[in-house]
Amino acid sequence: MEQKILLPTDSSLPALVATIEAVKMAKERKAKLIILTVIESTPSTEIEQQAGNVTLKRCPDIDGMAFARELAKQEGVPYDEVVREGPVSGEIINVSNAMGVQTIVMGSSAPSGLAGLYLGDVAKSVAKHAKCEVLTINPTKEQGREALMLARRIDGKKKPKTVESITSTKQFKVGLVLFAVYVAFYALLMILGAFERGVMSERLLGLNVGLVLGFAAIILAIVMAVVFNWYAIKMEKAQEA
Amino acid sequence: MVAEALANDFKPLAFTLFVIIVMVTLAISTYFSRRVRTAGHYYTAGGSVKWFVNGVAFAGDYLSAASFLGIAGMIAFSGFDGFIYGIGFLAGWIVALFLIAEPLRVMGKYTFADALVSKFKSKSVRLAAAISTLVVSIFYLIPQMVGAGTIIQPLLGFPYEWGVLIVGGIVILIVATAGMVSTTWVQFIKALLLFIAVIALTIGVLVVSGFGPLEFIQNFLDNGAANPATGGLAHTGDAFLSPGLKFNDPWDFASLCLALLLGTAALPHVLIRYYTVPKPSDARKSTVVAIVLMGVFYVLMLYLGLGTNYFAGQGKFIVTDSNLAAPTLANFIGGELFFALISSIAFATILGTVSGLIMASAGAIAHDIYTEILGKKKSDKSALRVSKITAVGVGLLAIALGMVMKGQNVAFLVGLAFALAASANIPALIGVLFWKKATDRGIVSGIAVGLVSALVLIAVSPTYMDDPLFPLTNPGIVSVPLGFAAMIGVSLLTGKRGE
Incomplete structure (x- = not known):
């Protein structure tokens, strides 16, 4: 049976580090990488997005999906891209069940304080509810910086729609x-x-x-x-x- | 029994209910936004949640103090001329639906200026759009603050100024912790509460009066209408339920209609909602949800306004401040509990709208001026700090203006804000979206001329001058065409030179 590794990613620093780990793991295990982005379903204004970005260590100038795709290509790892909309944890688990993945690799931002209360910890929730192995990555500052440098070099952004x-x-x-x-x-x-x-x-x-x-x-x-x-x-x- | 107006004393029951409603709204919105991210199972109906929630939040943002307090009062006192506000407020959404919603979602990322700049990479376009956003937001903030000050007196027994201070203070707190409380969820819950309250009140009016929905209106046509301030018969049914009671000058009526039609799709806090959904089609679906909800809402408002007039005519109460028509009616229909409920929801409504407006204007300054024009953004953290500082500044300004403008009908003040938005932003939006020959200078001129002419005409109107230089209370019918003329004229001139 084909091995599958699920990588849920946004453009957060922990997710970028997780991307590097997931590609490495997929190469070692000769597994297929499933790159997933979940578009959040609560509409939010700019200030709210900024606050979320700061709390979850997101890098809005980086396309997490493109980074994963380009890195997988570089390493010769087969991959699939999946985009879903809806409740973040719920969709990650849905996709992992539907595709029969063996391992989920994801970054954890572990938000704390008021923001943590409000945003919740997605990695924790996935680890609790998933039916497969879950590897959460809580990177060090050094790992984060390296991942960011690598991601900045790889740019595969798509062009936006026109009016x-x-x-x-x-x-x-x-x-x-x-x-x-x-x-x-x-x-x-x-x-x-x-x-x-x-x-x-x-x-x-x-x-x-x-x-x-x-x-x-x-x-x-x-x-x-x-x-x-x-x-x-x-x-x-x-x-x- | 002598008919009485609402008493301005402290009401423990009302106060308790008010605190509970605010707390529950915050708690539920926190619960929902957490659930959406971390619920283990797929509990929502797919992607539909975001446009439905956003659509209801649209309605929540829009059904402000003006819609609820102002229109009910305007209908109670001026009949049809109040109803036209509801019709016009809704008509504005048709402009948003067919012309603005989807293209805007494609063009803009965060602010109105983003959308305009997507075609012209021009700092002056961005600056003009940011200034216009700021001015319109502040004008729209004034009636919300007046509404807050008005409702706080009978609700909690506090003086007018306290109401303005409380709203300003809470909103500054909300924005300062932005990201902790999603305004979308707050607006969603608030809109649902408002709907339940208005439906209940309408049913109450019909049940207590003993009329059917159509009979109730016919009764006015046959028997005339009262003056709610005295309770005495004041108008024939024909005069009350046809145009002209408030807007005697035909041009004033036409000007208001134009401003309402074009103003909605140009309001900064409405525009920023379009950037909150991921896809253009979501922007459209949200607009449709909002239109359906608001259409129903404005029909119900007719019954609340007429209901106030009817019972005042029966000698049940009098209404001294037109903004208090709906709360006074609620007090009569359902007693103190219902009054407290309606007033608390109105107060929460104001809170929601004010925080939306402050976010829009803070976004304009922080994103457009600080980040884009001055190029000072170092990180999201610093941009967020500037947004928050700006929000506090705008909040303080709103508090000051709210104190100065005490006593005006809030729907009327909102009509002015609409005229300003329509004059400044609509020519620019239409130019960028639909006219290939529009130039960056044309867009800047359209915004500048529309904004300045509307401001000047308001300043010299009968509202603010005893011996007015401009005869109409609403400037739209002059300032909107001026904005268009400037946008088109300057585009043609500069376009030719550029060739």
């Missing part, structure tokens, strides 16, 4: 048409409300024209948003396929 990749899609153009329809309706409400107030107080459907138009503007917004989202999801799925 045109969004604005040139068909779904965006459909959105523009819907937008025009809504703005026309809103303009009608605005012009009548400003200059034809007599019309707005005419009775209609048991209410008056103003109230009916107002409710219609709210309902139209909800319906358009839901329908457009349904359409966009369909288009995105078709594109992926």
Whole structure:
């Protein structure tokens, strides 16, 4: 049976050290390396991200995934890349179970204090719940510095998307048409409300024209948003396929 | 029985409930963010959680003191002219959904300026965007602080200034420990609480009045509306439920409508939420969730505003401060407990919005000016320190301004902030996104002219001058076109020269 080693990585210093260890181990055991990145599911603002980066010793200028990939290539270790979104520990364990890995190698930032209470220790959680061997690496300062130097030399970052990749899609153009329809309706409400107030107080459907138009503007917004989202999801799925 | 306004005394029950709500919100948000990272099993429905949570948090960020306290009061006192705020606040999200959300997520990393600079590598564009973010945030902070000061009086019996100080103080504390408390989770919980409270209050209004939803509105059309400050009959139904009671000048009404439509998608604390999700499609999905929630919310607000007017007309109570319409109504419908609940949630709402705003403006200064323009960033640690120091500075400024602006209707003040955001940021956003001929100088001019003209027109408006030089209370209808004209004109001029 093929040996598999799972390397969950972000761009944190401990993860970079773990990457070096995992590649070394995979080479020795002639195992396949599975490089995993889990995109966190809680939206966070810049200040929150900065605070998280400082606590977890992340290096935002480094792409942890690219580093692992390039290092594996250099050492001639076969690898697979997996990107998941969701609860970090849960996804790491999911992937390890689904792929039948024998060993998980991961860095531990061991956050302490208030930040530790808030962020929790992912490595500890994985070690507790995993059904396989878990090697957590809590690197020394020296190891961290070396890993960082190595990672800075290896740069395999992907290019970001451009605005045109969004604005040139068909779904965006459909959105523009819907937008025009809504703005026309809103303009009608605005012009009548400003200059034809007599019309707005005419009775209609048991209410008056103003109230009916107002409710219609709210309902139209909800319906358009839901329908457009349904359409966009369909288009995105078709594109992926 | 003589109708009375809310008493400004200390209420132990209200105080206890208030402390519990704040503590529980913080505790739950800490629990969730920890769980999301370290739960051993896959307990959430895949990736959907982030856009759903973010969408609800969007609504939480947006449904501020203005939406809740201000609109209810504006509807209670001015009928349809209050309702138009709700319609316009929602319409603004349509702009965000179809034009801004997804492109912005692709372009920007952290701030509004990032998005603009992704096309023009220009320090002056970044500086202009950072200044505009700062000014708009501060303008939007003022009504939140006024709301806090207003609600603290009947809630806890403290003077107005205490409310402003408490909110400012707590928020500075939250931001100073940022990263410890995820604002997304706080907003999420707060939005859910607000929804439950508003639904309960609406049901209460209909049950106590004995009318059906449609009948309730028809009753106003047939029997007229009261003045909530006195309880006496003041308006015919036709006058109350059609435009013109507050915005007598047609151009003022039109100007407000324009500012509300274009302002939302240009508000810094709304824009920064778009950078918090990993993918453009998440930005869109979050916006859709927010639109659905807020559409329902603004319909319910109509019932709260009208409910206040109705019961005041029945001689059940009077409302002396328009910002206290919803809390007064809650006190009548459900007694002190319900009043305390509604007011505590309103107060928590303000806390959430203020911390979002302060994060946006601190981000603008720390990221755009300190890191990018001055190039001073040494590490994330130093950038974080600058962010926090900035946040404290903006917080102190907000406290000072909140004290000065005592007594204004918060929805009205928010209308001004929207006009400012729309005038300064929308021409630049539209130029960068959709117009190939836009130049960096054009963008800077659009921001500068839009921002300055809106500020000047507000300063010489009837709100701040007895003998106004500009007749409209809301500057949008003049300053937005001026911003566009400057952006387009200067782009065309500098573009040709560059060829």
